[in-house]
Amino acid sequence: MAVYTSLGAEQLAALIATFDVGVLVSAKGIAEGVSNSNWLIDTTGADGRGARFILTMYEQRTEVADLPFFLGLLDHLSAKGCPVPATIHDRQGQAYQLIEGKAVALIEFLPGVSVSKPTAGQAEAVGAALARVHLAAADFASARANGMGPASWQELLGACGEAGLASIDPALAAIVDQSLPETVAAWPSDLPSGVIHADLFPDNVLMLGDEVTGLIDFYFACTDMFAYDIAVTHAAWCFDASGTTFSPELSRALLAGYRSVRMLSAAEQAALPLLARGAALRFLATRAYDWLNTPGDALVTRKDPMAFARRLQFYADPANAGIFA
Ligand SMILES: Nc1ncnc2c1ncn2[C@@H]1O[C@H](COP(=O)(O)OP(=O)(O)OP(=O)(O)O)[C@@H](O)[C@H]1O
Ligand SMILES: N[C@@H](CCO)C(=O)O
The missing domain is CATH 3.90.1200.10 (Aminoglycoside phosphotransferase (APH), C-terminal lobe)
Known part of the structure; x- marks a missing residue:
């Protein structure tokens, strides 16, 4: 189960409130993945029509100093039309924040599934x-x-x-x-x-x-x-x-x-x-x-x-x- 850090409902709601994405509706831990903690986040959406995101908390394997490269790259590729999730910047324009010393980023949710037997x-x-x-x-x-x-x-x-x-x-x-x-x-x-x-x-x-x-x-x-x-x-x-x-x-x-x-x-x-x-x-x-x-x-x-x-x-x-x- 790749949720190494537990975040309380109040903590999550306060975090989501720093973005222009509406109000937190639900947050579910994602079991896949081994390196970081990931949550599937649903909100009411900036326009009130509902929106879905991935919240990632970076654990030991990802250096915070590398995040400007990784997250800047996602934004760059997404802007160029590659099927890559853009990062959601908070109201202060930041692509990531620190919670109790760990970096967290909210990123665009993309549809699709990972194939196990590719054609x-x-x-x-x-x-x-x-x-x-x-x-x-x-x-x-x-x-x-x-x-x-x-x-x-x-x-x-x-x-x-x-x-x-x-x-x-x-x-x-x-x-x-x-x-x-x-x-x-x-x-x-x-x-x-x-x-x-x-x-x-x-x-x-x-x-x-x-x-x-x-x-x-x-x-x-x-x-x-x-x-x-x-x-x-x-x-x-x-x-x-x-x-x-x-x-x-x-x-x-x-x-x-x-x-x-x-x-x-x-x-x-x-x-x-x-x-x-x-x-x-x-x-x-x-x-x-x-x-x-x-x-x-x-x-x-x-x-x-x-x-x-x-x-x-x-x-x-x-x-x-x-x-x-
Ligand atoms: N932008 C996204 N849109 C939709 N689903 C996503 C997105 N990012 C991650 N996921 C889902 O979350 C799961 C875990 O994400 P990810 O593979 O990035 O975790 P990780 O722990 O960093 O990975 P790894 O196991 O490769 O180290 C993915 O398998 C996928 O199902
Ligand atoms: N993709 C790697 C793990 C993450 O780097 C592997 O299968 O060994």
Whole structure:
């Protein structure tokens, strides 16, 4: 249950009263999500016709200092017509406030559901939506370094240690050793870059049929290579959840959707297999670290690191080198 902090009815009503959104009608905690506390907020609406919002309270994983970047990006992309929730500013013009030392933001509610078994049409739409974000953010003035780059994979996997990795799966340390050093050594720095989402998993996309109605959870967004964002999205969308089965159909559709909006350079195209190994290592690293460091009685469900070890093996197999063509 991702509501870590309880907010009383009076506290919520007082908070909502600082916005021009009418009076609080109801507030329900949202179970999905692991990083932050989220509530579904209904109000009477500024025009009295009712309105719905998401209230997010940022917990430990999100730095308050990063909020101007994240929330400013949402406003920028929304103003450019991307299906991204705009933030609701309070009467003083602030995009977030502090309650008992924690930041809270009220954001636009978007319709749609997260798909668990995407179709090719949905993968194509997601690829196109990702490319539109890359283009729309070109004139976003702020930048943010990627805190989840190659140095962090080395740090997190190093902190797991051989014994820790072996406790997850006897084969895991060898899988990491086969790919981590060569991927980090070959990591490019000269590919087209800009603002990327960096975590566009199916649970961060809201859809109605084949239409993308919401891209959410921009809390890993940063300035990095566009092609790396494609690789992350590829790893997230083109396999079954366990990482055992790759779908060539979803892969072709996702890439075609992206290319229908933004062409890849020859250098980006050539780098995709390497970037995909990096994407798999990034989620393997955070999942393995969390697996070993999340107490058994924590509210959060740990995610399986082996699902990304299997993707890494798939991407590292020369027989699969042609999938990005
Ligand atoms: N703008 C929005 N419009 C509609 N629903 C939303 C919106 N933002 C979030 N939600 C809902 O709230 C849920 C949790 O949000 P989110 O994924 O951002 O939480 P989180 O804890 O930050 O995420 P994560 O688990 O990826 O760390 C989503 O699955 C979605 O159902
Ligand atoms: N999308 C990530 C979790 C949040 O970054 C994962 O599935 O491991």
